[in-house]
Amino acid sequence: MATAVLTGLRGGPAGASPCGVQAVNGVSSFTFDPDTVQEFRLWGQLPANFAGDLVAYIAYTMDDVSGGGNVNFEVAVMAVSEGDAADVDTDSFDTINDLVDAIPGGAGYLGVASVALTNADNAAAGDWVQFRFQRDADDGGTDDSATGLCEVRNFWITYTTT
Numbered sequence: 384m385a386t387a388v389l390t391g392l393r394g395g396p397a398g399a400s401p402c403g404v405q406a407v408n409g410v411s412s413f414t415f416d417p418d419t420v421q422e423f424r425l426w427g428q429l430p431a432n433f434a435g436d437l438v439a440y441i442a443y444t445m446d447d448v449s450g451g452g453n454v455n456f457e458v459a460v461m462a463v464s465e466g467d468a469a470d471v472d473t474d475s476f477d478t479i480n481d482l483v484d485a486i487p488g489g490a491g492y493l494g495v496a497s498v499a500l501t502n503a504d505n506a507a508a509g510d511w512v513q514f515r516f517q518r519d520a521d522d523g524g525t526d527d528s529a530t531g532l533c534e535v536r537n538f539w540i541t542y543t544t545t
Contacts, residue, residue, distance in 0.1 A: 389540040394425035398515070405534070412444070412534040415518035417527075425538060426513040429462075433508040436543035437500035441516065444493055446488050447531030455519040455527035456482040458498055462506035468534060474517055477504035486529045493536070500540075514540060 384418065394400045402421040403414035415421050439458045459476035463469050484496035506512055516538060519527050 385544050386436075386541050387432075387544050389427070389542055390521045391541070392425045392427040394423060394538070396422070397424040398422040402518075402535070406543040410536075412536050415535065416520060417530050417532065417535040418518055418520055420499055420517055420521050422515055422521065423535070423538065424515050426511070428531050429506060429508055429510045429542070430511055431508050432544040433506070434543045435506075437503050437506065438476070438497055438516065438541045439480070439482070439497060439500055439516070440497045440537075440539050440541070441482070442495045443494060444491050444534045444536065445528070445529060445531040446490055446534060448486055448488065448490050448492075450528070450530040450531075452528030452530070453483050454486055454488060454496075454529045454533050455522060456484075456496070456498075457517045458500060460480060460500055460503045460506060461513045461515075462504040462510040463512075464507065464510050467499045471511060472514075478502040481526070483526045486531075490531070509515075510544075514538075515516075527528060533535040
């Protein structure tokens with residue numbers, strides 16, 4: 384068994400409150416407001432060699448770190464097998480996987496955070512999967528206490544192979 388990066392995923396801002404998109408010096412990022420729950424989704428198919436142990440990674444920067452604190456992301460998984468009596472257009476995600484990370488020490492400094500997706504909707508090889516990333520900006524500062532705009536530079540998913 385080995386660890387591999389899940390490739391072939393597509394995605395973008397989604398949901399009732401999609402994240403923003405910005406470009407600074409020719410580099411794009413997805414922006415997550417400190418006061419509004421916003422989301423980004425990735426979707427695709429799990430490969431035949433998928434054995435489990437999904438892990439989500441988020442590479443991000445902050446536009447303002449003056450208040451310090453943490454950023455809190457919630458990652459949810461929806462998995463659908465061919466032949467399931469399930470509508471893939473519904474939001475039938477498993478319980479969220481919570482990720483809390485201390486923000487980097489300077490504006491524009493890179494932080495990379497990860498969370499094991501232990502709640503993965505019984506994902507199996509060949510399943511169509513959707514990953515929902517949200518900044519938990521409405522938790523009253525309990526876990527997400529950073530006051531700046533979170534600029535996500537990359538999302539990726541790893542898994543264990545057979």
